[in-house]
Amino acid sequence: MRRKKVLLEMSNEKDLFNKLISVELRLINKHLPYKRVSLCDLLKMDIPYIVLRDGTVHLIDKEELLYLSKLLGEEACKLKIPIIIETAPSIGEGAYIVRDHLAKKVIATILGIDYILDKPLVIYRPQLYIIREKLRTTTTILFNLE
Amino acid sequence: MSSLLRIRPTKIELIRLKRRRELAKKVHKILRERLTILVNEFLSRVRIAYRVRLEINSILRDVYRDSAYLVSLYGDGIFDYFENTVREESRVVIGFENIMGVKSYTAMVRKGVFTDPVIELTGFRENSIKLIQKLIELGRIERSIISLGEEIRRTKRRVNALEYIFIPKLETTIRYLSMKFEEREREEKARLKRVKSMLEKKKGVA
Numbered sequence: 001m002r003r004k005k006v007l008l009e010m011s012n013e014k015d016l017f018n019k020l021i022s023v024e025l026r027l028i029n030k031h032l033p034y035k036r037v038s039l040c041d042l043l044k045m046d047i048p049y050i051v052l053r054d055g056t057v058h059l060i061d062k063e064e065l066l067y068l069s070k071l072l073g074e075e076a077c078k079l080k081i082p083i084i085i086e087t088a089p090s091i092g093e094g095a096y097i098v099r100d101h102l103a104k105k106v107i108a109t110i111l112g113i114d115y116i117l118d119k120p121l122v123i124y125r126p127q128l129y130i131i132r133e134k135l136r137t138t139t140t141i142l143f144n145l146e
Numbered sequence: 147m148s149s150l151l152r153i154r155p156t157k158i159e160l161i162r163l164k165r166r167r168e169l170a171k172k173v174h175k176i177l178r179e180r181l182t183i184l185v186n187e188f189l190s191r192v193r194i195a196y197r198v199r200l201e202i203n204s205i206l207r208d209v210y211r212d213s214a215y216l217v218s219l220y221g222d223g224i225f226d227y228f229e230n231t232v233r234e235e236s237r238v239v240i241g242f243e244n245i246m247g248v249k250s251y252t253a254m255v256r257k258g259v260f261t262d263p264v265i266e267l268t269g270f271r272e273n274s275i276k277l278i279q280k281l282i283e284l285g286r287i288e289r290s291i292i293s294l295g296e297e298i299r300r301t302k303r304r305v306n307a308l309e310y311i312f313i314p315k316l317e318t319t320i321r322y323l324s325m326k327f328e329e330r331e332r333e334e335k336a337r338l339k340r341v342k343s344m345l346e347k348k349k350g351v352a
Contacts, residue, residue: 020304020308020312024304028180028247030247031244031247047254049241052244056249057241057242058244059241059242059252059254061254062254093175094182125182129190132186133190137243141183141246145172
């Protein structure tokens with residue numbers, strides 16, 4: 001009887017832990033888009049929106065889209081929205097990388113920094129805050145597990 | 147609450163525990179990062195809300211002044227006239243925005259179409275539309291502040307649970323199991339030595 005009780009307690013404790021970890025891992029990147037949409041397509045929409053992985057509809061501010069199209073000029077149509085900024089645990093805490101070529105250009109222009117075409121652009125937390133303040137609905141953060 | 151996890155003291159369990167500890171540390175790191183970003187989003191929105199409130203106060207002053215002027219000039223009927231000259235009403239689109247997994251309401255104002263034969267009315271109408279836009283913006287920001295606040299509290303609890311309960315518990319259990327296995331090994335060695343010496347003694351007697 002006692003052995004049964006102890007085994008039950010053991011499994012409960014394990015379950016709780018596994019549940020916490022698995023839920024966190026499952027939900028951590030649910031805010032990413034199901035499919036990224038080009039800037040031009042969004043500008044054509046009456047109410048610009050994207051669908052996220054959790055099935056919710058994320059409305060995008062038209063003013064931000066206009067600002068981005070003004071920044072990029074002719075290349076604007078190639079930009080995919082939302083701009084994905086990845087956390088980079090390999091570089092260190094508080095470091096973020098941007099891989100997309102046009103996204104790099106946008107972010108470098110806003111921050112007034114240089115970037116290399118072949119390498120991902122590395123930005124740091126204070127810079128991320130500036131970007132998030134300016135591009136509230138058109139940027140998103142990917143939490144990298146690596 | 148016991149500081150040790152209740153598991154079977156086997157080597158397989160020890161390996162599992164070590165793997166679980168690594169995973170827990172990773173999740174803890176990600177959650178802490180998320181918490182930092184959420185807190186910053188929260189603070190930045192509080193700052194914006196304060197700025198928008200100041201703007202609303204100044205616009206409100208202008209709207210009151212203009213309306214008082216219009217009433218004094220044209221009488222109370224001016225506001226009926228104001229209503230009649232709206233060709234297409236302004237609309238507010240309400241939807242959701244997702245801030246790092248935090249769902250919050252958002253709204254957009256779509257400006258209507260008006261005809262203003264009275265010149266004084268144009269300024270008043272522009273100011274009132276600006277006021278509505280700012281009020282809706284403030285509502286959106288304050289709603290997101292509330293949602294972010296709730297999410298910050300939840301995430302903080304999870305981070306603390308991992309940091310102060312789960313990871314220490316795993317570490318203590320791993321340490322306990324390692325010590326137990328080491329002790330078992332030492333015991334085994336001592337036993338073997340003793341058996342060996344006994345056998346040697348027996349051989350010597352024979």
